[in-house]
Amino acid sequence: MTDNNELIRLSAAALAEKLAAREITAVEVTQAYLDRIAAVDGKVHAFLHVNADEALAVAAEVDAIRAAGGAAAEELHVLAGVPIAVKDLIVTIGQPTTAGSKILEGWHSPYDATVVERLRAAKMPILGKTNLDEFAMGSSTEHSAYGPTRNPWDLDRIPGGSGGGSAAAVAAFEAPLALGTDTGGSIRQPGAVTGTVGVKPTYGGVSRYGAIAMASSLDQIGPVSRTVLDSALLHQVIGGHDPRDSTSLPDPLEDLVAAARTGHVEGMKIGIIKELHGEGYQAGVENRFNESLELLKAAGAEIVEVSCPNFKYALGAYYLIMPSEASSNLAKFDGVRYGLRVLPEHGPMTIERVMGATRAAGFGDEVKRRIILGTYALSAGYYDAYYGSAQKVRTLIQRDFDAAFAKADVLISPTAPTTAFKLGEKLNDPLAMYLNDVATIPANMAGVPGLSLPGGLADEDGLPVGIQLLAPARQDARLYRVGAVLESLLEAQWGGPLLDKAPSLTAPSLSDSSPAASTAGAASSHGGSH
């Protein structure tokens, strides 16, 4: 039996091996994570709901099957018994699904999302539902109606968003794996600022059925983990065609796990996107990015520069398409069939007024901001200028990617322009908040896959920096192939995983400790004044 503290720090792949070898039990693993959640989530607030009983029951079932042996044990999925956390935008039978919004407080879905069905089929215990910006609208998780999640590296800082809960849960060792959703960077940017791995698959690569839609043409569910291989393992569980999602790709899934296990960069062309670094990017972010380029070059990759001139329009176009689709997707939350219903205090009780009162009370400011923006952009007389033009920009971005991928096998950039900012710092400055997604949005606009992995700690604040890899559509395997190599080169340099340098969260003198050691490429670490 492994000590609890060691158990929770094992990768999902390592857990899977030990479970298969019957060195540990799924109940032990699940209980260790539940204990960790009980110990640290009061500080981190990654979870909105903890699903202890069901998770332990699933774990016990896996243990019983393994103990009985035979064909049933043989047929267990490789991740059977490995626990997972699910972003609370993804519907689950038996647990509430809130989307981080008051308008869905207490709502229970009558059906499971396709990805949840697949987790259940793999017999992965679901630890609970993780916090997010309301309806996944935000880059800091501060827009959750249930309070912000905090960055395990520095509890005064944001964990990124919208999937701050999933990233923080994995970074704080409250879960080995989590599901996220990425519309403009909501998996990758939280991964970057929490020192974890996050993957946005090719659009259509993972079923969206049961992910509460923000922007249907941009949303994609993906894995959150601590290692590249773990993301590949999870991606393999959730990916593949789903007849319930018309935008789901018919192609069979590539062997992503094999890609992550073999890893390969020699002779590959890796393209630096001219427009996605330099000006506007924090110096420490640039430094870590350049280091990664050197490591890849040393490992035999050819570094080339590519230009994507239309990326400068991506953010603007994104903030037309995303709110337009969101304004329509969120129309169903009206108090008529489910969720919150608020009756107007004065005046006649008409259906319009009940809908209005419900939406006024149930939605937060950022959600309202985007609904208003989108409603306006779709209005007659404005449609062509706004939504129509934004769609044209989208085509131009796709062409930029096509041209770039003609020159390079994968593209590389920092995931986010800065490290984690302080809670409240950008809450009243939506534009500054939106700028955080400048490097992640192009992938969503073009439907191409992207992976963020830890690139070290920034010199000036000792906080994690994310490196983003981008591949052509349906070439997700390349991300894992290159990501695994870069990860191993970096970890060799650091002497272990980056998260080893994160504060323990349970040490009594936490408030005085430095969040990061200085060996991870940071010349000094003076961040994290907790």
Added chain:
Amino acid sequence: MTDATLSFEEAMEKYDPVLGFEVHVELNTKTKMFSSAPNVFGDEPNTNVNEVDLGMPGVLPVVNKTAIESSIKIGLALNCKIAERCRFARKNYFYPDTPKNFQTSQYDEPIAYDGYLDIELSDGTMFRVEIERAHMEEDAGKLTHMGGATGRIQGADYSLVDYNRSGVPLVEIVTKPIEGAGSRAPELAKAYVAAVREIVKNLGVSDAKMERGNVRCDANVSLRPHGRERFGIRSETKNVNSLRAVEHAVRYEIQRHAAVLDSGEPVTQETRHWHEDTRTTTSGRAKSDADDYRYFPEPDLVPITASREWVEELRATLPEPPAARRKRLQADWGYSDLEFRDVVNAGVMDEIEETIAAGATATVARKWWMGEIVGRAKNADVDPGQLGVAPATIVELNQMVEDGKINNKMATEVLDGVLAGEGTPAEIVEKRGLAVVSDDAPLLEAIDAALAAQPGVADKIRGGKIQAIGAIVGAVMKATRGQADAGRVKELILERLGV
């Protein structure tokens, strides 16, 4: 409040009507347009729904392939072009019968467009109605407003919503403006909707029952002074749901518009509600071109591609068009125009065709359906075809009469027995002891008695007044309780009297 109207004749003297129709056809697919829930009419409210139909968070639509096939068939039957690639869009508006608060519909990319339909009016005049488009969409749920006096949402205490209909596949057929119908506009309106209904029924893509809302018509009417090219302002009368009502509603709106125009006021562009009881319309919602549904392409669906091969395969499966079929059948059967129109109006054309196929002559089939069954169906308030008379039954009955086993009067009695579920004609004849008396002895006995009772009549017949024989035949039939063959009785009487 009643709106002023002009007489139809006066309205026609002054103005030229322009019509337009939006006909919604509910498809009879097994499942809904975008979900796997059953598409069934008349079940308990909110039982034929799943999470997609209820607009639950996280759900996604999947297009019903059969609905697309049906839509293409409708497009082809309306002589439309079929789009090689088309998309769905979202029509955004808040209303509780639409669970997502948007309707998934086709907007600027309909699956079928640029068609026409040739309509035959009662006197044989042909009138071409141009079809603008036929597009696919989903039906909304059904609202029932409770507690108010009118059944309208205004004044109701609360409303109930049934989502069984939510997501039922619809094809909306939109005409181009129909000009030149003149005083025949109301008749054309009825004939057009009847033709569309007949086409979709003939294609087998809809149950086409107007009383169930399978075919629903919105009728647009505008008037302009004779000789003016520019259209007047139109009204749109919603949900005119019987053929008769379509005719009446168009006529009424023409008369109402004429009165408005005569008063010097502009016609209001609005929707109107049709009231069958008073045969009038009342003002609904003011509708302007500024209605903003914020249409945009449905991002949860991929474009629909209809390959030319597929379209041609579907075209090859189309049944004969109803108008062509009618022409062929009338010629084959040798019915007069009047006889044939009666058959069509009685709704027994298919039944007669089947009866002929089962072995009856065209005359016999018409005699039975028009003479016997249509009346009984009317009394039972059902369609003649729904009475449950098999074509083989009619052939069997007719054969019995021709063989002299039973007479016509008995045959109708046997038919009633069949309808009452007593068995086959042979069984009923047996069970009820019905058989023509074919032994002459009891007939001669009855004839002698009748002649003796009416000596005056016997003398008349002897004197050459053969038509007087009816009184004797009647008496004999009465005496034999109708079981005699009247022809044989006649022969025997004449024989007896030596005529």
